[in-house]
Amino acid sequence: MERRSFLRASGEIAASVVCIGGGLSLLSLSLNEAPQLDKRIALRPPGSINEANFLEKCIRCHRCIDVCPSQAIQLQGHEGPVAAHTPFIIPSEHACILCLACTNVCPSGALVPVEKREDVKIGIAKIDKRLCVAHNGSGVCGVCHTACPIKNKAISIDYRTRPTMHDDACTGCGQCEEVCPADGHKAIRVEPIEMVGA
Template sequence: MRNRFTELFEGLLNSNPFKNYYKKNRLRPPGAANEETFMELCIRCARCIEVCPYDSIERADLFEKLQIGTPYVYPENKACYLCMRCMKVCPTGALNPKLTDGKHVRMGIAVINQNICLNFLYYKDEMTGVSSTGTAQLCGTCYNVCPYTDEAIVMEKFILPVVTDKCTGCGICTEKCPATPEKAIAIYPEGMPVDKNTGYFGRRSKVHGEERKKSKDALKGEKLLEEKQKIDSSDAKPDFEYNTENYDQEW
């Protein structure tokens, strides 16, 4: 029963402008398959949004065209903490309910921007012997906050963070990254490794960075240094007594 008409009909159903309308990728909650299958299965019942204890999952607004009501995670605001609750409540299996271990989640992959990451900058300065920024800062936050430390993020040469295939894409590193205004580590959603294709996700990340630049409350640059130099502990003494009696004892 395959002829020209059925093929035409199939082609109409599978590749029309409407179909690609929503192909702006988002970071979906854990357990979501690829974007196309997810959009077909998701009935926008908002149960995963309701059940999320960290308010990580947000609800897509009216302005996102056909994506209205679908859940997404925006790790710069709030990352996914892999509590594995949302996939259990999904009524259609858009989020795979068989997934119980956070290790098998593949929401996306973290990508480190080596021009911003403090550790990479420090390493470059160390190699050339010239400090480009005038400061020497070491960070390692992403390595510390990663739920799968030494598996998903490893420290190369003890200072350079490198993301491996075991990255779940939860985005905790992105949330906690101290680099401003742009985060040095970003999550590229599953199946969208190219920066251009991240669409709305990428665009919003840019806007977010600019907003943060403008905000007056944030301490940055020399102000932050001044503020930090005020912290003085030269005269401070501990308010407990040292117990030195047992120091020589053998354990």
């Protein structure tokens, strides 16, 4: 190879590396201003490992979405490129029914299999007593207690159907949030927790 063509070829390669690499890095950095890797931004499906590892392990194959029979698992599209196309749950639209199909289908270990539905811990349901119909005295309700799959352990109600949440038994499935009939805002909101399984 002649010196001239060699120089030319290496120049082209260097220019291309700089162009493609620089472009991609700028793109990823500009779109990625606030990577909330340490903070869980949404409810993940059951069996999910902690958020930073989840984003690394999830290969965006969408198979958990495919197998979810209740349409609970949706695609993340708006939380920046790192979290894009990862699965999450909005319980007020479609709550998780704890069928655990997604934990068994995940190929890469972003969701690890869970044995019993009681072992799931994706969030904790918090109640706002000012909005709850039974608590603020405007009526009789108790549908959250009826909907709860961990009945009487995660939610208990008293003689006036006022629910009480028990954080240690709550799986965070969000069935109670989905059915909550409170006007305007839901009285129950499931808040994601950072670490799962303990």
